[in-house]
Amino acid sequence: MKNLVVLTGAGISAESGIKTFRDADGLWEGHNIMEVASLKGFNENPELVLEFYNKRRKQLLEVLPNKAHFNLVELEQYFNVNIVTQNVDDLHERAGSSDVLHLHGELLKVRSTLNENDVIEWKKDLNLGDLCSKKSQLRPHIVWFGEMVPMLETAIKIVEKADVLVIIGTSMQVYPAASLIDFVKSNTPIYFIDPKPSVSNKNVKKLEIIEDVASSGTDKLLKLLKEIR
Numbered sequence: 101m102k103n104l105v106v107l108t109g110a111g112i113s114a115e116s117g118i119k120t121f122r123d124a125d126g127l128w129e130g131h132n133i134m135e136v137a138s139l140k141g142f143n144e145n146p147e148l149v150l151e152f153y154n155k156r157r158k159q160l161l162e163v164l165p166n167k168a169h170f171n172l173v174e175l176e177q178y179f180n181v182n183i184v185t186q187n188v189d190d191l192h193e194r195a196g197s198s199d200v201l202h203l204h205g206e207l208l209k210v211r212s213t214l215n216e217n218d219v220i221e222w223k224k225d226l227n228l229g230d231l232c233s234k235k236s237q238l239r240p241h242i243v244w245f246g247e248m249v250p251m252l253e254t255a256i257k258i259v260e261k262a263d264v265l266v267i268i269g270t271s272m273q274v275y276p277a278a279s280l281i282d283f284v285k286s287n288t289p290i291y292f293i294d295p296k297p298s299v300s301n302k303n304v305k306k307l308e309i310i311e312d313v314a315s316s317g318t319d320k321l322l323k324l325l326k327e328i329r
Contacts, residue, residue, distance in 0.1 A: 101180045103261050104264045106183045108192070111294060113269070114314075115314055116165060117159075117162075135148065137245050150225075150227060153240045153242070165195035169195035169197070172192070173196040182258045183200045184258060184259070186270060189207060190206065190208055201254060204249070207242070209221055210226055210239060212239075214236035252276055259284055265281070267290065269314050273298065289328070290308070291325075293312060294309075
C-alpha cells in the first residue's frame with residue numbers, strides 16, 4: 101500500500117465546534133498569545149494559563165469528530181495513512197485513525213514541570229497544587245511559543261516517506277510545522293483542502309487545490325484518491 105501522509109490543522113476540527121480561539125485582532129479568547137501560550141506567561145500567572153486550558157479541555161469533551169475525521173479513517177482501507185496534526189484535540193483518535201502524531205502536544209494530557217517525559221492522561225480541571233510523583237506542579241502537555249517541538253524530527257521522517265501528501269485546514273504559515281512540506285519527495289502528488297487556500301499550484305509541482313471545507317473537501321478527496329491507489 102502507498103504511504104499517505106495527512107497534515108491537519110485547526111480547520112479540520114472547526115466543523116466539530118472547536119474554536120480556533122485566535123481572533124482577527126490576534127487575541128486568544130481575549131488574551132495576548134504570550135499570556136496563555138508561553139512558559140513566561142505560565143510562570144507569571146499560572147492560574148490564568150491553567151484556567152484557559154481548563155476551558156478548552158471542557159469544550160473538547162463536549163464535541164465529536166466530524167465527517168472529515170471519519171473520511172480519513174476510511175482511507176486506511178486503501179493506503180498506509182499517517183496523520184501529522186498541529187491540533188491538540190483527540191478527534192482523529194476518537195474517529196478511529198490508527199496513526200496520529202501530535203506536533204503541538206495534547207490537551208487531554210498533562211506533564212510534570214520537572215520532567216517533560218512524565219506525561220499523564222488528564223480529563224478534569226488542572227489546578228495549582230496538582231503535582232507529579234516528584235511533587236512538582238503539573239502543566240498542560242502543550243508545546244508553547246518559544247519551546248522546542250520534540251516530535252518535529254519524527255514528523256519529517258514520516259513526510260519523507262510520503263507517496264501522497266494531503267494538507268487539510270492549515271494555512272501552512274506557522275513554523276516549524278509549515279516547513280514539513282519541504283521534505284516531501286519531488287513529484288509527490290499534493291492535495292490541499294481549504295475554503296481559502298493560501299497556496300497556489302504555480303509554486304508547487306503536482307498540487308491539486310480543493311477549495312472547500314474539510315468535510316465536503318475530504319468527500320472529494322476520497323473519490324480522487326481511490327482512482328490513484
